Each structure stands twice: as C-alpha cells, then as structure tokens.
Amino acid sequence: MSAMNEQSRAAARAVDEARLWRRMMDMARFGATPAGGVNRAAFSPEDIQARKLLIEWAAEFGFSTASDEIGNLYVRRAGTTDEAPAVTGSHLDSQPKGGKFDGAYGVVGGFEALEAIERAGVETRRPIEVVAWSNEEGGRFQPGAMGSAVFAGDFALEDALMAVDTNGVVLRDALRETLDSTPAMARRDMPHAMAGYVEAHIEQGPRLENDNLTIGVVSGVQGLCWYRVEVFGAEAHAGTAPLKGRKDALKSAVTMVAALEQLMADESDTVRFTVGRFECDPGAPSTVPGHVLFTVDFRHPDLATFVDLGGRIKGVCEANARGSEVTVERIIYSEPVVFDAGVIDLVRGAARALDLPHMEMVSGAGHDAMHIAGLCPAGMIFVPCEKGLSHNEAESASAPDLAAGARVLAACLVGLANR
C-alpha cells in the first residue's frame, strides 16, 4: 500500500501544526517542572488532570470515551460499522524527571489525527480509537508498560492491582481514585478486538536527527533483558589484609563487567550493553568492599543473538567471581518484537506519499506497541527529538516534525480503518 488514497491525503492535510503544538504545551502543564520537564506519575493528581483534558477534547467533537479495569482510556470516533477499530495511542504518564513529549505525543498527536480525520469529513468503515495506556513508564508502580501488558494478557491484572509505590500506596487504590474522578465514563472489558495499531513516538535516540530525516518507519523493537547481579565478598582492612586472602567484592565485580564487555563485543554495533547501576558497600576508602550490586541492561533486535548472549550473562559472572559469591537474577525479559509487514508498508507508503524523508529503524526502547503487536497487526512512527535526549527534562522536538508524524499517522489510521 505505497500509494495513498484521497481520503488519507485529505486527513493528513487537515493536521494543524499550531493546534497540535498548543495541545502538547497544554498537556505539559500537568506536572510541569521548573526545569521545563514533566513529572506526571501514573494515577497521580497530575495524571488525572491530563486524562480529564483528553476527555474534554473528545467531548468537543462528540467522540465517545471509555476505560477498562487497569485504567486504559479510550477515545473513539465512530465508523460506518461497528467492526473492530483502527487504533493509535501511547501514554500520558512520565518519568519523574521526564520531558513533554515521551508518550504524550502519541496520545495528543493521535487526537490531532482523529480531529483531522473528523475535520476532513472522512468517513471510515471501522471506528478509529486513541488510547492512553496506563502506567507505561513504571516510575511509580512497577512494572512499566502495565496498561498495554495487562490489556494483552502479558501481565496479570491481579498482580498489577497489588503493586505498591514507595509511599506504600497500593495501585488498586490509586486507580480507584483515578476512575472515580470521571464517574460517568463507560467501562469496557479487556481485551477487545482491534483491526490494527500504529503508535507515534519521539525516537528517543539521535539517528533521525543525525541523518536529517523526519519519519522513522519502525520495523520492530529490540529484545530487552535486565539482570541484577549481587557480589558477596568479605570486608577487610585495606592496610593489613594481604591481597591473596581477600574476597574483594569490588574487584570481583570489575572483572565480571570487563568479561561481559568481551562477551558483548560486536563490530556491527548492534548490541546494547549497559551497566547503569553499580553500588559498593561499605564504601570507605580503607575498607575492602564486602558487597557490590550492579545491573546489566542488554538489548538486541535479533532473537537468536538475544537468546544466545543473554543466556550467557549468568555464566560469565559466575566464571569471573574470583572467590566472591555471586547471584545473578533476571528481572526483565522481553524478546525482540517484529512489527507487521503490512503496517510497516502502510507507514512507509504514507511517508513517501507525503514526501517526508524517512528510514526504516528498530526501536531501542520499549513501547506499548510491543504488547499490542501480539494481538493485531501493529507498527510505530518515530519523529526526531533534539540530540536524541529523552527521559530528561530537556527533551525537545520541533512543531513541524510532530505535525509530520501526525500526518503520517492520520493517513495510516484512515488506511487501517478501511481495510
């Protein structure tokens, strides 16, 4: 589907750059931080304000709204039939020191596409929906991508409801407050059928900007696993304990990380291997460390490589323990996702038809689309963000790029809704 029909073209044309930008800034007021970012935790008062704003926008156009048991919020424009809808969306919650665009763009840009389709007077066979998935960031309640994971059956609703934040608030209670804030809202069961899903998002990396491109045609999401490695040595006096008898947790951990770097060596620079957290106790200069905790974040787009390298992490740590005890626990495991070829073609075709410079790329970060891809044909649209910065209050994106992404999205939604 590389040619675009007149309906899709009309919808794309009706996207309004200034209106979209204004809405992005309106949304960014909820949880705005002094440094220009956003702190909008899932099911917080700020999240509730953001949800209410989306509901207000929907009401202006007579779009219906509904939510489900995990708080996912749906805005629906009716089709000429009640067949399964074409869906877009992302999330309204943010990192504690997040930016204005991560997640919010997929919801606000999705609404802009919906309004454009409406203003262009385009009728579609299927309904079109915009979803704000609950708690994608996982900053307050773990795990992240919770709304889409529960929707897709990848995570149990009962477990999600029992999540507790650092203040001891149980998710069930925070969610009830959120749902009670809009008592008239219709309820839906999970999951319900979707004809297709396209999510728009900032890239969160530098490649589009570096290559001066506007649209990323996302072919999939790389696999991601996290390991938590704990090294148990024995504290000793730095001046007196001979080196040969020490169980130095720091030196053991350093050797493990160096060995993991060798394991992960990759000329093609496709592997993503990060030790982001590294804590050493007791942390006194003249005491041999007795305990180290570090994390491994490993990502790869190819399933076979992902499984092979990921499966060797534990063994490499154990083989380099140098007399310390070591425990290696896998705390996140998410295999690579390959998006639907038809949706990828739809996105590429729309970008081409709209003369937008584009490239195919794999997402480095996880997104709600990963879970929805198990239920229906799914894909994503990336737009550039400044210097690739994200999860950062300085996160930024340009109004023309955001509008370009919304045009591609509007065209794709019309296409999916008439399939």
Add this chain to the structure above:
Amino acid sequence: MSAMNEQSRAAARAVDEARLWRRMMDMARFGATPAGGVNRAAFSPEDIQARKLLIEWAAEFGFSTASDEIGNLYVRRAGTTDEAPAVTGSHLDSQPKGGKFDGAYGVVGGFEALEAIERAGVETRRPIEVVAWSNEEGGRFQPGAMGSAVFAGDFALEDALMAVDTNGVVLRDALRETLDSTPAMARRDMPHAMAGYVEAHIEQGPRLENDNLTIGVVSGVQGLCWYRVEVFGAEAHAGTAPLKGRKDALKSAVTMVAALEQLMADESDTVRFTVGRFECDPGAPSTVPGHVLFTVDFRHPDLATFVDLGGRIKGVCEANARGSEVTVERIIYSEPVVFDAGVIDLVRGAARALDLPHMEMVSGAGHDAMHIAGLCPAGMIFVPCEKGLSHNEAESASAPDLAAGARVLAACLVGLANR
C-alpha cells in the same frame, strides 16, 4: 641490647594482667556502644571522661600531668635527672564504630607499664612519660593522627584548630572545652625533646594470631597514599545510544581499575591496593552512567616501590579513560617509615628475654609513632587481636596478650630511660 638488665626484668614482672584488663574495661565505659564497641570522638564528652580517668590514675601515684596546645595529654614519672624523657603512648579517641583496644591499649598499657616500674621501685635517670595523643582516628575532625602530627611539626597548629566537624563545630572550640574541663593542668610548649618513643598497639591484622605469636616487633609503617579518581562521561539512553559513540563513565572506570590491578600485581603479596569507594551516577539501570567517583588506597613498605607504583596511578587512569574525562587527585601521601634500629633491637631483646614468641613485622596501618619517629628514636610493639578485626565493634584482644605487651613495654621504657 638483647640481654635485659635486672631493673627491666623487675618492671616487667610487676605488670599485673588483671589490673590492666580491669583498667581497659573501665576506660571502655566511656562511649560504650550496645554492640560492645566504643564511639569516643576526639574532644567529645566521652573523650573528656577518658582523659579525666587517666588523670585520676596519675594522681594516685603522684605522677604529674600536662597538656599542650593541641590537647595532647602527658603523664610523667620523674627520673633522677630532668633529661629528655623516655616516652610511650597512643590515643584515647576511637572510630565511630570502633573497639575497646585500638589506641586505648597504648595509653592504658603505657600507664600499666609506668605503675609497674613505680611498684617495682625502679629508679631511672630520665623521666618516663605516657602520652594520650589527640584525635588519632580523624573520625570527627580531619586529618587523623592530628595530635602527633602537630607535635612533630608535620601539620600546622593553626590549620588543625580550624577543622570543622559535620555538625559545624570548630575544633578550636571543642578543644577549649576539653582543656577547660581540667583547669588546673600544667601547659607545655611543642615540641619538647624526647629520648625515645615506643608505642604499644593491637596489630589490627591477622598475622600474629595466625602464627600463634604474642609480640610483633614493628620495624616500620608502610607508606600510604590515597587517590580520588573522578570519571566524567555522558549520560545516554541504554536502549538507543550506539556503544561506539558512548562516553560510559562506568566502563571507563572499570577499565581503569582492571589496569591498576595489573600495575599492582605482586607475587610477594606485599602491595596493598584497594578500591574501597566506588560511586556511579545517576545509577539507573537503563541510563549510561555519566559520572563515577572511586578511591585508590595504595600501601607499600619499601620507599622506592612506593614512590614508583604510586607515581604511576594517575597515568594508568588517564591511559584507560576510553573517551571519558578523568581527574586524579592525591589526597593522602605518607611515605614508608622505618623505625630506629636501636629501638627495634630493644623490643626484640625484651620479647626474647621474656620468652615471648615474636616476629618482626611492618605495620599496615598508620600510627602516631610515624610522626614521632621524625623527632627521636622510635618503635612499636604489636599484640594480637582476634581475627585481625579492628575499626569494628567486635574488636577483641586477650588479657594475657595485653599483659605480655605491657611487660615488653615496661622493659623497653626502663632501657630507654637509662640510655
């Protein structure tokens, strides 16, 4: 001087194991912790109580007391002349979670030696003194070994008086309170001549216990230097930033530590090389670390090796920075100290004459004797401590071992005082 004369022998015989142990326990009441250790910060109310107890003991025997401008406290048994005294001592302050023996043994055991000499009716040509050096641990006011360093002219009195604790208390004020608590005490100028100095201390390492020996004949103190290494990389998203473009402060730091381990490789196991503090920011599993701070603690008894290896630490860090910026700052530098051959012989001779199993050893930790060794012939006597534990509330030593050390000390002091 390997044979011991009758005066020395009589003094050694008069050491009373039960009395010494009782005094150790009496002293340990000041700052006693629930876990059985001692928290007695320099110039604290507990330190003042400890000083007053020592002064009480001195008064019982008519020994004179005096203090100087940094609060070092002297107990003096007169000689038949006023020539420069033979001196012993250590410190009464402790680590925040310290033990009963570190430092206190050198003062209380020194007083036991003085009482034994007195009770044995031994007259000496020179006076004999026991000193409680101020603030050896440096737990509250930095730097440590302050009293002996200021006495020896290794650290300026004016700088010492301006030290501030974490509550904002200036050392000058805490010291004034300490000195005002004993208003009648005589004052002395610094430094004053000493004929010789021998300090008794627990080993703070496992070697005597492991070899089933009672006395360590300390030949010197190994050199010690500390470096503070800061690595400045650039934060990035673990999922999106290609490895080749990263400035990963953690991976840079790990490579530096591994290279330092190679530099410090030593078949003889004499080198002491420790990375005790290692902090990584921001510490999120999915963020490439932008900053790492770590410390290097390096010790060696041989001056040439100490200077050579210590001098290469900065270069090794810089050569392994892997694109990060690195700063390497030397924050402590203390060259190896070799004690006086005559004093070493005196200690060895006394241990041998008293049939105490002994070995010659280098001190792994720093002591006040390091500073005094620049002023007069100096040496040290070590006794075993359980499992080598020190700077720990579980620190322990046996009454017989402590008494054995005090016997050797009494003999040495008589020897030095008649030289």
